[in-house]
Amino acid sequence: MTASTMEAVPKGTLINFNILPEEMLSKTQQAINAERAVMDAVAKVEVPTFDSVILPLVNIQSENETTYNTNIILHELSTDSAIRNAGEKCQKLQEEFEIECSMREDVYKVVRQVYSNKAEMEKLVEEDTRLVEKMELEYRRNGLLLPKDKREELSKIKKRLVDLQLDFTRNCRDDEGKESFTRKDLDGLPDRFLEDLETEVVEGTPRYFVNTSYIHYFTVMKHAKKESTRKAMLVLFTTRCPENLQILQEIVELRAKQAKLLGYSTHSEYILEMQMAKTPQAVLDMENDLRNRLTAQGKKELNELVNLKKRDLRKRCIKYEGFFAWDRVYYNRMVIEKRHNISEEVLQQYFPLNTVVRGVLNIYEEMLGLRIVKTECTNIWHEEVELFEVWEAHEKDKFVGHFYLDLHPREGKENGASATRVRSGYEKPDGSRQFPVAIMSASFPKPTSKTPALLKQTNVISFMHEMGHIFHNLCAVTKRSRFHGSKVERDFVEAPSQMLENWAWEPAALRKFSGHYKTGEPIPDSLIKSLIAAKLEGSATVNLGNVFYGMYDMAIHSTTDGKVDINALYRTMFEDITLSDLGDTNTFSVATFDHLVEGYDSKYYGYLYSQVFSEDMFATRFKKEGLDNPKTGRDYRNEILRPGASRDAMVSLEKFLGRKPNNDAFLKSIGL
Incomplete structure (x- = not known):
C-alpha cells in the first residue's frame, strides 16, 4: 500500500458527501424528476428497440444511483441528526418512486415488445440480452400482469412496507441502551477498556457506563466475572426497540399478503425464485441437515461449558443455578484461554x-x-x-x-x-x-x-x-x-x-x-x-446460531398469512436450536434483527x-x-x-x- 500519489485520477470519480440537508432533498427530487421524464418519453416510443427503450432507462438509473446511495450513506453514518433525517426522507422518496417505476404498465409494454422481438434480441451482446430478460422478469414479479385493482392494492402494500422498514432501521440506530456498573460489577474487564469509560460518582461510589455498542456488549459478556453483570448486559442488549415488535409483525403479514397477490403461496417462495437455492424446501433441507450434524457436537460443547461453570462457581463459593445464554461467551473464552494458552488481551496487542x-x-x-x-x-x-x-x-x-x-x-x-x-x-x-x-x-x-x-x-x-x-x-x-x-x-x-x-x-x-x-x-x-x-x-455452537437465524427467517416468511407471534417463535426456536436457556428474562432480540428488513428477508440462510x-x-x-x-x-x-x-x-x-x-x-x- 502506497502512502500518496502524484498520478492524475480521472475527473468526476470522487463524490461530495459534504452537502446540506436541503441539498440532499433537492438533488433527490431532481434525480427522480429526470428519471420520470425518461420513463414518460420511453413509454411513447413508437418503435421499441434496445437503443430507444432499454438504454435510456439504464443510463438514467446508472446516473442517479450515486445520488440515491449517497443519501443512504449519510443516513447511516453522519453524526448530524439533520442530515440523517434528510437522508431518511430521501430514502423514502427514492423507495416510493421505485415502487412507482415498478408499476409503470406503459413502460413495461414497450420493454416487453423489445423482449419479445427475436430479431432485436439476437443483435445484442450476451450481457445486454441478460439485461432485457432481467428487466422483463422484474416487471412481471412486480405484478404488471395483474388487473388494475390488484396492482393498486400491491402498490399500497409496498408503500406501507417502505415506511415500516425505515421506522425499524431508525429505531435500531437511535435506541442505544446504557447501563452503569460499579468497579466490582465489572471485575475481570481489561483495564484498557475501563480507563476510557464514562464515569459518574453516585453516593460516593464511582459508576462506569457501558452501552449497547458491539464493543461494549461483547467485552462485558466475555470478561465480566459476575453473572449478574452479564445477565444485566444481555437484558440491556436484547430489550431495545420494543416498538419494533409490532412493526416487524406488520411487515411479515404484509409480505405474505404481497406474495399471495403475486401468485405465490408464501413470501419465501416469492423471494427464493430469484436465488441460487430456488425453493424453500432446498433451504430447509440444507438447514436441517446442518442442524442434525451439529447438534451432537453442540451438546458436547455445552456440557463442557456447564462443567466449567460449576467448577468456577465452586471455587468462588457461589451456588450453581443453571447455565444460561449470558454464560456462553464468557466460559467459551475461558476454555480457549486455558486449553490453548491464549489470552485475548495479549493477542489484541499484536493487531494495532x-x-x-x-x-x-x-x-x-x-x-x-x-x-x-x-x-x-x-x-x-x-x-x-x-x-x-x-x-x-x-x-x-x-x-x-x-x-x-x-x-x-x-x-x-x-x-x-x-x-x-x-x-x-x-x-x-x-x-x-x-x-x-x-x-x-x-x-x-x-x-x-x-x-x-x-x-x-x-x-x-x-x-x-x-x-x-x-x-x-x-x-x-x-x-x-x-x-x-x-x-x-x-x-x-x-x-x-x-x-x-x-x-x-x-x-x-x-x-x-x-x-x-x-x-x-x-x-x-x-x-x-x-x-x-x-x-x-x-x-458447533456458532454454526447452530447461524442455522437458527436462517431457520427463523424462513419460518416467519413461510406462512400463508404471516399470522405468527414473531417474538414467542424467536425465543422458542432460539432456545431449541442453539441449545441456550434465556432463563427468566423477558427479552426480544428479534426487535433488532435488522437483516430481516434490510434485504435479507428469506435470504439469511x-x-x-x-x-x-x-x-x-x-x-x-x-x-x-x-x-x-x-x-x-x-x-x-x-x-x-x-x-x-x-x-x-x-x-x-x-x-x-x-x-x-x-x-x-x-x-x-x-x-x-
Whole structure:
C-alpha cells in the first residue's frame, strides 16, 4: 500500500458527501424528476428497440444511483441528526418512486415488445440480452400482469412496507441502551477498556457506563466475572426497540399478503425464485441437515461449558443455578484461554488497527494485482474517514476506483461492520468508463489514552470479510451498472468475502498484518499455532446460531398469512436450536434483527449457503496452489470478481473451480 500519489485520477470519480440537508432533498427530487421524464418519453416510443427503450432507462438509473446511495450513506453514518433525517426522507422518496417505476404498465409494454422481438434480441451482446430478460422478469414479479385493482392494492402494500422498514432501521440506530456498573460489577474487564469509560460518582461510589455498542456488549459478556453483570448486559442488549415488535409483525403479514397477490403461496417462495437455492424446501433441507450434524457436537460443547461453570462457581463459593445464554461467551473464552494458552488481551496487542489495515491491503494488492494508495480526503461526512485510490499494479496509469474506510463507532452511526457500494462501475453513453466507489464502515475499538486502536481477532476477520465486498465492487468490470460487483444472487454475495476470511488463519498471512503495538514484532509462531488450534472451539455452537437465524427467517416468511407471534417463535426456536436457556428474562432480540428488513428477508440462510462455495474456492485453488500464486489470484479476479452479476454465479464458480462445487471443504471447516 502506497502512502500518496502524484498520478492524475480521472475527473468526476470522487463524490461530495459534504452537502446540506436541503441539498440532499433537492438533488433527490431532481434525480427522480429526470428519471420520470425518461420513463414518460420511453413509454411513447413508437418503435421499441434496445437503443430507444432499454438504454435510456439504464443510463438514467446508472446516473442517479450515486445520488440515491449517497443519501443512504449519510443516513447511516453522519453524526448530524439533520442530515440523517434528510437522508431518511430521501430514502423514502427514492423507495416510493421505485415502487412507482415498478408499476409503470406503459413502460413495461414497450420493454416487453423489445423482449419479445427475436430479431432485436439476437443483435445484442450476451450481457445486454441478460439485461432485457432481467428487466422483463422484474416487471412481471412486480405484478404488471395483474388487473388494475390488484396492482393498486400491491402498490399500497409496498408503500406501507417502505415506511415500516425505515421506522425499524431508525429505531435500531437511535435506541442505544446504557447501563452503569460499579468497579466490582465489572471485575475481570481489561483495564484498557475501563480507563476510557464514562464515569459518574453516585453516593460516593464511582459508576462506569457501558452501552449497547458491539464493543461494549461483547467485552462485558466475555470478561465480566459476575453473572449478574452479564445477565444485566444481555437484558440491556436484547430489550431495545420494543416498538419494533409490532412493526416487524406488520411487515411479515404484509409480505405474505404481497406474495399471495403475486401468485405465490408464501413470501419465501416469492423471494427464493430469484436465488441460487430456488425453493424453500432446498433451504430447509440444507438447514436441517446442518442442524442434525451439529447438534451432537453442540451438546458436547455445552456440557463442557456447564462443567466449567460449576467448577468456577465452586471455587468462588457461589451456588450453581443453571447455565444460561449470558454464560456462553464468557466460559467459551475461558476454555480457549486455558486449553490453548491464549489470552485475548495479549493477542489484541499484536493487531494495532493501522498495522492490520496496511497488512491486509498489501495481501489484496498481491492477490488481485492492484496498487492501493492512501490519498487526501475531502468533502467527507466525518474527520475519521480515510480515502484510498486503487490502480492496476501492472498497467501504468490504469485507474480502478476509490474506497473509503470509516472504522470507529460514534453516536448516531449505524452499529456493526458493513460494506456499501456508492457508485457502480459501468460504460457511460459516450463509451468512457464510470469508476466505482465503495465504503467500509465498522465499529472497531478506538485508541485509548494509553494505547493505539487494538483489534480483536474477530475484528480482523470482519475487516478482511468486508474488504472482500469492497474489492468485489471495485474489481468487477461490467458494461451495465445493473450487473456490477456484488449485485449477484444474495445467496452467493457473501462467498467472495467469506473466502478471504481464511487468510486470518494462515501463518504466513498472519505475520503480514500483525505487529506488537510497542515493538512491531509480528505475532509469534507459538501464538499462531495456539490460535489455529483453537479455531474450532465452540464452532458447533456458532454454526447452530447461524442455522437458527436462517431457520427463523424462513419460518416467519413461510406462512400463508404471516399470522405468527414473531417474538414467542424467536425465543422458542432460539432456545431449541442453539441449545441456550434465556432463563427468566423477558427479552426480544428479534426487535433488532435488522437483516430481516434490510434485504435479507428469506435470504439469511445465504451466509451458510455461500460459505459452502467460499470454502470450496479456498481449499480447491488457493490452499492447493499457494496463497501467493499469481495465477490463482488472477483467475479469481477474472472469473469470480470481474463478471459481477453479468452471468449466473454458478457459471462463475464452475469456471474458477473447473468443476461443480461441493460441500466437502465446508464440512471440514466447521469440524464435521
